[in-house]
Amino acid sequence: MQFQKTPGWLDWYQGPSQPRFQLPAGAVDAHCHVFGPGEEFPYAPERKYTPCDASKQQLFALRDRLGFARNVIVQATCHGADNRALVDALLHSDGKARGVATVRRSVSDEELQAMHDAGVRGVRFNFVKRLVDFTPKDELMETASRIARFGWHVVIYFEAVDLPELWDFFSGLPTTVVVDHMGRPDVSKPVDGPEFELFLKFMRDNPNVWSKVSCPERLSLTGPRALDGEQAAYRDVVPFARRVVEEFPDRVLWGTDWPHPNLKDHMPDDGLLVDFIPHIAPTAELQHQLLVANPMRLYWPEETQEA
Numbered sequence: 001m002q003f004q005k006t007p008g009w010l011d012w013y014q015g016p017s018q019p020r021f022q023l024p025a026g027a028v029d030a031h032c033h034v035f036g037p038g039e040e041f042p043y044a045p046e047r048k049y050t051p052c053d054a055s056k057q058q059l060f061a062l063r064d065r066l067g068f069a070r071n072v073i074v075q076a077t078c079h080g081a082d083n084r085a086l087v088d089a090l091l092h093s094d095g096k097a098r099g100v101a102t103v104r105r106s107v108s109d110e111e112l113q114a115m116h117d118a119g120v121r122g123v124r125f126n127f128v129k130r131l132v133d134f135t136p137k138d139e140l141m142e143t144a145s146r147i148a149r150f151g152w153h154v155v156i157y158f159e160a161v162d163l164p165e166l167w168d169f170f171s172g173l174p175t176t177v178v179v180d181h182m183g184r185p186d187v188s189k190p191v192d193g194p195e196f197e198l199f200l201k202f203m204r205d206n207p208n209v210w211s212k213v214s215c216p217e218r219l220s221l222t223g224p225r226a227l228d229g230e231q232a233a234y235r236d237v238v239p240f241a242r243r244v245v246e247e248f249p250d251r252v253l254w255g256t257d258w259p260h261p262n263l264k265d266h267m268p269d270d271g272l273l274v275d276f277i278p279h280i281a282p283t284a285e286l287q288h289q290l291l292v293a294n295p296m297r298l299y300w301p302e303e304t305q306e307a
């Protein structure tokens with residue numbers, strides 16, 4: 001099937017630089033996506049955008065180029081609840097990828113089991129209105145209790161202004177809960193101001209809540225952009241991500257967010273995004289927790305000592 005990209009769509013950056021920052025052995029890119037290819041895995045009719053293709057082979061080439069050992073592939077909203085592209089990527093990853101799916105209430109236990117066997121370990125609940133239509137909370141809660149039986153967790157994507165309204169629902173989820181992109185703080189506000197304090201309190205009050213300290217390229221208002229060798233990109237995001245890493249070192253994850261859906265301003269060089277990591281996780285110990293120990297505990301528990 002031929003798809004026409006959303007007007008103004010920015011394609012992912014070709015030929016990313018080799019990072020200067022040496023990733024620890026076994027590092028996991030814990031948030032990335034595959035798009036199609038649309039010819040093989042059509043985009044969902046209910047999608048809010050039509051991306052460029054970004055295949056599993058291209059994702060695995062990026063993984064090797066940047067020096068990651070593994071990926072966590074998150075179902076992108078342009079595929080709705082059709083997880084075929086995701087599952088196909090997991091099955092062709094040589095065990096080096098696990099996934100987070102999107103499911104509807106109608107999903108059967110057999111389908112959940114098949115996804116589990118392919119490497120799915122979580123479901124994503126999305127509250128960002130420009131990306132998805134509304135799903136009633138009772139339906140989400142029912143899904144959460146069903147997937148809990150598989151030992152899966154829930155990934156939530158929301159914007160900072162919506163946290164007060166969603167707080168009780170999130171606090172009632174029966175699994176580990178992983179917040180995408182730090183709950184999208186407005187980084188023009190102070191890091192110790194009420195909005196980000198509320199997010200930190202959410203993590204303090206709920207020890208089952210983790211956060212991805214990802215997407216500085218999405219959150220930054222001042223840049224500079226991760227392009228042309230820039231080693232100190234997205235400076236305005238650093239205090240926010242660093243605060244979360246330092247306060248919750250055993251509940252943070254990092255990911256490239258490749259192929260970076262819906263960026264309007266520029267497309268970052270993923271090698272330079274990796275060079276952002278030591279600014280938010282300044283010690284070797286924090287880097288190891290963020291990039292290896294935490295994602296391994298959540299996605300490959302059978303390979304860690306605690307298993």
Ligand SMILES: O=C(O)c1cc(C(=O)O)oc(=O)c1
Nearest residue numbers: 075076077078131180261262
């Ligand atoms: O902010 C976004 O546009 C975005 C979209 C998606 C998706 O469409 O799944 O995923 C993300 O992690 C971020």
